[in-house]
Amino acid sequence: MLTHGPMTGYRLREEIGSSVGHFWQESFGQLYPTLSRLEDEGLVRRAEGEGRSSPFELTDAGREALRAWLAAEPESLSPGRNELLLQVFFGRHAPPGVLRGHLDRHRARLEAARDSYRDLERLVAAQDSPDRTYWLVTVRHGLAHVEAGLGWHAEAVALLDEEMP
Amino acid sequence: MLTHGPMTGYRLREEIGSSVGHFWQESFGQLYPTLSRLEDEGLVRRAEGEGRSSPFELTDAGREALRAWLAAEPESLSPGRNELLLQVFFGRHAPPGVLRGHLDRHRARLEAARDSYRDLERLVAAQDSPDRTYWLVTVRHGLAHVEAGLGWHAEAVALLDEEMP
């Protein structure tokens, strides 16, 4: 994230939240110790602090480490846990109507997410930055999955309605 | 999972892996302590052990707890972390071709996952169980998301190829 320019840890977290927040997040309890470690390893250094704070900036070694990380095979993301799906799986034992409620509230969350992805898409598409296409691709990922979720919802409701009319 | 019948902890984990494994997984280090806790709480009990092992079975209180959990609002799943997307986001700094390699290997993994979901779908669709529809819905979820991922891959490659022809 420091390729965007020198930043304090606090600022860094804001930047993370407003750009890669949909698929990556860091807490302060993680950020500050990590920054110290990176400083020890010579990958970042404290820039001249104008005012009170001391922002961090990338060193040449840091830029090199970034390139190395980009070339490394990404951790194939584990499926993670999805409690809603677990409830669907055992749905036969649920009181009537309960599952439908879970699914409909899920759809509402997906629709809200779709709206915010669309806003973000417009925002990214409009800007003139060398990063533009890369960022757009990550937004399209979010959008594609949210839309898949909405399609699944419709199908799920149809299938389950047959079951218990 | 004990609604399927009494089971040992070992068996339970196998069952988890082969049914809800795509969206939920448990390790032994988690399973055995949890079973002990559930026994203390009176939600499961050790069934008559035919042979060496002592399988667990649901108590009435356990079945009631299952219904209560099914009615509870599911933990809205956190976005999680996706290292591939992070690499795409910072892709401008990557050596040429590297990103494309990551994406193509990702596609191969998705295609393999799609195949195994399709197999599973046939398997579930063919069986005659009161749980059939519920299970099918969870499989369709996996399939929908894998297919969304494949669509995204094609789009991503197209967008990035414009960028660096």
Next chain:
DNA sequence: CCCCGCATGTAATAGGTTACATGATTGG
């Protein structure tokens, strides 16, 4: 002058995985 936002950090805790240790049973 007081509150809010910027800023840094630590401690407690949670949640989970991996590795280790152990032993019984069974099929080849």
Next chain:
DNA sequence: CCAATCATGTAACCTATTACATGCGGGG
């Protein structure tokens, strides 16, 4: 009889979140 599988559990470790503690500076 030996290897693989079934079976149970614990200990170490790791990763990350939450809460807590602290302080500065600027605007109302």
